[in-house]
Amino acid sequence: MSPMARTAPVPAATDPAIIRNFCIIAHIDHGKSTLADRMLQLTGVVEQRDMKAQYLDRMDIERERGITIKSQAVRIPWEVDGEAFCLNMIDTPGHVDFTYEVSRSLAACEGAILLVDAAQGIEAQTLANLYLAMENNLTIIPVLNKIDLPAAQPEKYAAELAGLIGGDPEDVLLVSGKTGVGVEALLDKIVRDLPAPVGDPDAPARAMIFDSVYDTYRGVVTYVRVVDGNLSPRERIQMMSTRASHELLEIGVSSPEPTPSKGLGVGEVGYLITGVKDVRQSKVGDTVTNLAKPAAESLGGYQDPKPMVFSGLYPMDGTDYPILRDALDKLKLNDAALIYEPETSAALGFGFRVGFLGLLHLEIVRERLEREFNLDLISTAPNVVYEVTLEDKKVVTVTNPSEFPVGKIAEVREPMVSATILAPNEFVGAIMELCQSRRGIMGGMDYLSEDRVEIRYRLPLAEIVFDFFDILKSKTRGYGSLDWKADGEQVADLVKVDILLQGEQVDAFSAITHRDKAYPYGVMMTGKLRELIPRQQFEVPIQAAIGARIIARESIRAIRKDVLAKCYGGDITRKRKLLEKQKEGKKRMKMVGRVEVPQEAFIAALSSDEHVKDKAKK
Numbered sequence: 001m002s003p004m005a006r007t008a009p010v011p012a013a014t015d016p017a018i019i020r021n022f023c024i025i026a027h028i029d030h031g032k033s034t035l036a037d038r039m040l041q042l043t044g045v046v047e048q049r050d051m052k053a054q055y056l057d058r059m060d061i062e063r064e065r066g067i068t069i070k071s072q073a074v075r076i077p078w079e080v081d082g083e084a085f086c087l088n089m090i091d092t093p094g095h096v097d098f099t100y101e102v103s104r105s106l107a108a109c110e111g112a113i114l115l116v117d118a119a120q121g122i123e124a125q126t127l128a129n130l131y132l133a134m135e136n137n138l139t140i141i142p143v144l145n146k147i148d149l150p151a152a153q154p155e156k157y158a159a160e161l162a163g164l165i166g167g168d169p170e171d172v173l174l175v176s177g178k179t180g181v182g183v184e185a186l187l188d189k190i191v192r193d194l195p196a197p198v199g200d201p202d203a204p205a206r207a208m209i210f211d212s213v214y215d216t217y218r219g220v221v222t223y224v225r226v227v228d229g230n231l232s233p234r235e236r237i238q239m240m241s242t243r244a245s246h247e248l249l250e251i252g253v254s255s256p257e258p259t260p261s262k263g264l265g266v267g268e269v270g271y272l273i274t275g276v277k278d279v280r281q282s283k284v285g286d287t288v289t290n291l292a293k294p295a296a297e298s299l300g301g302y303q304d305p306k307p308m309v310f311s312g313l314y315p316m317d318g319t320d321y322p323i324l325r326d327a328l329d330k331l332k333l334n335d336a337a338l339i340y341e342p343e344t345s346a347a348l349g350f351g352f353r354v355g356f357l358g359l360l361h362l363e364i365v366r367e368r369l370e371r372e373f374n375l376d377l378i379s380t381a382p383n384v385v386y387e388v389t390l391e392d393k394k395v396v397t398v399t400n401p402s403e404f405p406v407g408k409i410a411e412v413r414e415p416m417v418s419a420t421i422l423a424p425n426e427f428v429g430a431i432m433e434l435c436q437s438r439r440g441i442m443g444g445m446d447y448l449s450e451d452r453v454e455i456r457y458r459l460p461l462a463e464i465v466f467d468f469f470d471i472l473k474s475k476t477r478g479y480g481s482l483d484w485k486a487d488g489e490q491v492a493d494l495v496k497v498d499i500l501l502q503g504e505q506v507d508a509f510s511a512i513t514h515r516d517k518a519y520p521y522g523v524m525m526t527g528k529l530r531e532l533i534p535r536q537q538f539e540v541p542i543q544a545a546i547g548a549r550i551i552a553r554e555s556i557r558a559i560r561k562d563v564l565a566k567c568y569g570g571d572i573t574r575k576r577k578l579l580e581k582q583k584e585g586k587k588r589m590k591m592v593g594r595v596e597v598p599q600e601a602f603i604a605a606l607s608s609d610e611h612v613k614d615k616a617k618k
């Protein structure tokens with residue numbers, strides 16, 4: 001039978017018995033989006049001609065980077081033995097920065113497809129997501145993907161997967177999202193193995209928000225899974241965490257384009273539109289109920305996303321500040337995790353201190369600001385959040401190193417994470433060395449198979465959030481994978497290192513580091529600045545200091561720069577041109593005390609992008 005013949009029109013899924021809610025969980029790049037696309041195509045939900053790669057990843061950046069940021073839900077019809085079923089597929093983000101969204105998406109399902117690349121095997125996020133799914137009591141369907149690859153080792157990894165979740169290696173389905181092999185069998189298995197949702201249709205409505213997205217035309221579109229009761233158009237709903245109430249302007253399902261429906265009942269997954277304009281009024285994890293007949297209890301607590309990493313964002317051109325402010329206000333409508341407040345830097349002018357879930361989140365926000373709002377931005381070196389208790393017991397939260405209190409400090413606490421690293425055996429030594437050098441404490445080690453090991457460490461967030469993953473990758477020749485989650489805080493010997501130019505402190509370069517790493521930071525930064533700051537007419541000392549103690553020093557020798565020296569002959573227009581050019585260059589200089597520092601030097605010193613550094617050197 002052809003696949004098309006097995007699909008039926010979207011049924012009005014009022015009977016929970018024919019509903020199956022599932023999600024696909026996988027390590028990044030194991031092929032989740034490709035498989036989701038294939039399912040849409042195979043079930044006729046998306047016509048062949050409309051099919052564009054990664055249909056569900058709607059944002060341009062997502063499509064370009066091939067990553068899923070926002071989860072989406074789609075209703076898929078599928079027939080088994082002549083009976084029509086209604087599958088709701090919830091696509092989840094795969095990156096560690098967005099774990100909270102994954103966990104909410106999982107809570108909206110009864111089952112999960114655990115997708116593993118047949119050429120790679122289990123990776124760190126496979127485990128992390130599997131544990132999340134188990135915490136939510138989901139039925140797991142183990143699947144090996146990419147079996148079309150010549151490098152695929154289905155037998156080996158099926159055994160690994162069966163060993164992990166229990167069961168028989170033969171029960172692991174083999175599929176290829178690319179060619180479509182095994183995908184129909186997978187759809188059948190979803191219907192047969194996953195439980196139908198259960199709930200009380202007569203109880204007051206309770207629906208969990210697992211995603212909310214801002215749409216320019218429609219305002220916030222909230223994706224929900226109904227657990228009890230039902231929701232219908234035009235009624236008033238209430239958000240249980242804030243008690244705010246809204247009118248339901250539209251209610252519907254995505255199949256995959258939004259299709260209005262007459263209501264949503266027990267077990268159904270769909271969207272709500274209330275006309276609110278800000279995703280924070282429709283928070284992921286919150287429970288929606290009827291205003292007239294509210295539920296007594298919400299569906300488990302929701303969590304406000306907590307920023308882990310802060311960075312200053314400054315417009316390259318100071319006059320762009322209002323544009324940056326508007327742009328952040330707009331992005332916030334669609335990103336509940338984004339927080340920011342105005343900040344000024346003596347070196348960089350007016351900007352914002354912005355909190356992010358992680359570095360990927362930072363990169364995405366920065367890229368969207370630059371691309372969608374046409375801004376050129378400088379971001380200062382990212383830092384984590386420190387808690388400082390002063391001797392008078394006052395507690396200060398430090399999100400910007402330049403605000404680190406001076407003197408009278410009783411203790412400084414830094415955020416910690418528990419990290420899981422998966423890699424082939426041969427790299428255990430290298431990984432332990434790396435973690436030790438990052439002040440890690442080993443938690444344990446397990447062998448997943450004879451040649452693959454899982455190593456657990458507790459590490460300071462500041463030590464892993466920046467370059468740790470890149471170094472791990474290079475030390476394990478690309479085979480290591482990492483996952484981490486927040487794990488409290490610890491007291492540590494942390495100090496603020498200041499950078500001084502001719503005795504003047506430059507706020508943008510201050511950093512909080514462990515005392516043992518203060519000296520290397522000082523040497524690195526002073527060395528970098530010596531290269532980047534042009535010579536002045538007097539000698540400029542560059543110092544790194546902890547409080548009043550200087551820990552590193554470089555100096556820029558004096559020079560008197562005669563811009564006309566190269567102008568032989570008496571061509572006055574040429575001379576004038578050079579003088580004009582020099583004046584223009586001066587405009588882009590920042591004065592730090594008496595020292596002229598080109599804007600580019602700031603950017604290059606703060607930036608980790610090699611191309612920016614190269615540009616500044618030129």
Ligand SMILES: Nc1nc2c(ncn2[C@@H]2O[C@H](COP(=O)(O)OP(=O)(O)OP(=O)(O)O)[C@@H](O)[C@H]2O)c(=O)[nH]1
Nearest residue numbers: 028029030031032033034067068094146176177178
């Ligand atoms: N050969 C082969 N390649 C595949 C298959 N499925 C996915 N790929 C490729 O694997 C890469 C990652 O696939 P995606 O579908 O983007 O992976 P993903 O898991 O959705 O990634 P994230 O959204 O970033 O988590 C892409 O280059 C796909 O073309 C498959 O069955 N066979």
